[in-house]
Amino acid sequence: MSLLSFAASKVGVFKRILEKWKLFRFNRMIRKNWPVYYRLGPRFEFVSEDLLKLKVRFPFNHKTKGYNGLHFGGAIYAFVDPLYVYSISENLGPEYLVLDTKAEIDFLKASNQDLIIKTEVSSEDIKSIQEECSAKKKTTRIYFLEVLDPSGQKIAIVKKTIYIRKLNPSFPITSRL
Missing domain, CATH: 1.20.5 (Single alpha-helices involved in coiled-coils or other helix-helix interfaces)
Known part of the structure; x- marks a missing residue:
């Protein structure tokens, strides 16, 4: 060598x-x-430098198990819930308010294995959000997430509606992570 x-x-x-x-x-x-993440135990396996791409693993354990011995649906939703809001908020900055206004989850298959989610927001989407908020002060975006098991089979599909608003300078949000 x-x-x-x-x-x-x-x-x-x-x-x-x-x-x-x-x-x-x-x-x-x-x-x-995030107390939910503390309690349920998901782990980020990949985080891009700009926080636009995330890969998270959700364990199957006694905290996430439902009555039938499979993943509890509410725990799956709690695991998915903050990901897009976090990515978009961190990229837009404190002058924008980003809220999750609506979510739909379709459970396709029951599982008793770890689950994986990959999220991705494009930098072009962030730019178009900024442009639209400059023109109209607010916008909404719809994102789809696939919850997968380790073999790549779809367990659930989540549709999230995210509301983004440019804040008035006299009303800044200071309590970020």
Whole structure:
């Protein structure tokens, strides 16, 4: 093994350790500020630098088990609920109010395995939200989420309606995470 390849492998190891440390700190911050995530135990497995892409794993355990020994639907919804609001809020900043106004969940299959969700908001969508809010002060967006089991089968489909409003400068929201 040459010295150059040894140094390159060390850089890769340190990069992976740094990424894991960032995820650990992010998970800790989320659990501290979102009681539902503290109680149910989901883990963020991937978080992009701009927070527009998230991958979260939801465990099957005694806290998420329903009466029939399968995932409790309310726990699945609580797991899905804050993801888009968080991503959009963090990208728009404190001068915007982002609220979840409506949600529909269709359960397709029962499961007793860990569940996975991947969310993605495009940077073009963030720009169009800013432009629309500049023109009309408010907008709504509809997003769809697929709740998957580890083999990739759909467990549920969630349709979320997100309300976004540009705030009056005299009414800033200061209590962010």
